[in-house]
Amino acid sequence: MRNLIRQWLALDADINELIAQKEKLNKDFYLQQTLKVAEDLIGKVFVKIEGKEILAGIIAETEAYLGxxxxxxxxxxxxSKRNEAMFEEGGILYIxxxxxxxxxxxxxxxxxxVGSAVLLRSLIPISGIEKMQNRRKTSDLYKLxxxxxxSAKSLSLDYLFNKHSLLDDKLFILNTSLSEKYIIAKGSRIGISKDEHLPYRFFIYNCPFVSGKKIFQNAQKILNS
DNA sequence: GCAAGGATCTAA
DNA sequence: TAGATCCTTGCC
Structure with a gap:
């Protein structure tokens, strides 16, 4: 597994070091423009701590939904009753x-x-993989x-986590810079029937952990600045 | 290719 | 209150 991850993100630190070394993304990050947050989240590490177990994955694919x-x-x-979390201040989950x-x-x-959010579409699992495999009932790392x-099933994110803060000690995103080692691309959002032409989907280019059959179609590389 | 499956929303 | 829709997945 480590080789597989290295192949994609040249990740050398283990998860405990990573958590110890890197800061969490703070409130100000989440209050930025949704498209910027969606793009900047690529390469960051989503962490959920369950007891002694650390579940974590590198965010490989997101979609922006604007207010x-x-x-x-x-x-x-x-x-509405369903979407009211979207209208809260940024930095929480909407499930x-x-x-x-x-x-x-x-x-x-x-x-x-405002009513905006970023859909978490795909992660590259880096910690708690056995637990994810049990939940997903598959051992295929690419599909976890x-x-x-x-993604929600692997991390066991259900209604209990609706409106849950991402500034929590057990649920947060690390401010890493792993994305600099990869090309980020953008393209059309998946599975929608309105405004489907808008380039609001962001993902790591040519990455097998990313969903969608046509990852290269309608994709536009974003050069690292 | 298409069914599963249930909450949610809209129209009446 | 009925009927359509839905930011999906894994099966056939």
């Missing part, structure tokens, strides 16, 4: 269930009442956290 005139966003028609089957985890962004439903 301003984005017809594909759950927030488009205003506040919803799709097709009555799969949970999907979003990271709420921007100021209160590929797609929003699978």
């Amino acid at each position: 301003d005139n984005d017809r594909a966003s759950h927030s488009y028609r205003g506040v 919803y269930k799709i097709f009555g089957i799969h949970y999907c985890a979003n990271i709420v962004t921007e100021q209160k009442d 956290c590929r797609g929003p439903g699978n």
Whole structure:
């Protein structure tokens, strides 16, 4: 597994070192523009601590859902019982269930009442892999956290975590710079029927942990600045 | 290719 | 209150 990760992110530190060395993303990060947050989250490490077990993955794929005139966003028609987390101040989770089957985890962004969030689509698992394999009932590392439903299942993110803070000691995102070693690309969001042309999906280019069959189609590389 | 599966929203 | 929709997945 370590070789597999090295191949993609040249990650040398183990998870405990990483947590000890790196800062958590703070509130100000989440209050930024949603598209910037979605792009900047690529390469960061999502961490969930369950007892003595550390579950962690490098964020490899995100999608932005804006609060301003984005017809594909759950927030488009205003506040409802389902989406009210999206209208809170940034830095918390918004969890919803799709097709009555799969949970999907979003990271709420921007100021209160904006109604924007970033969908967590895929992770590169780096810690707690056995637990993820048990939950997903597969040992295939590429498939463990590929797609929003699978990511939420691996991390066991359900309604209990709706509105949960990401500034928590057991649930946070590390401010790493791993993405500098990879090319980030953007393209169309997946599985939506409105405004599907908007390039609001961000992902690590040519990465097998990323979902979607057409990762290169309609993809545009973003050069590291 | 398509069914599972249930909450949510809209229209009446 | 009925009917359509849905930021998906894994099966056929």
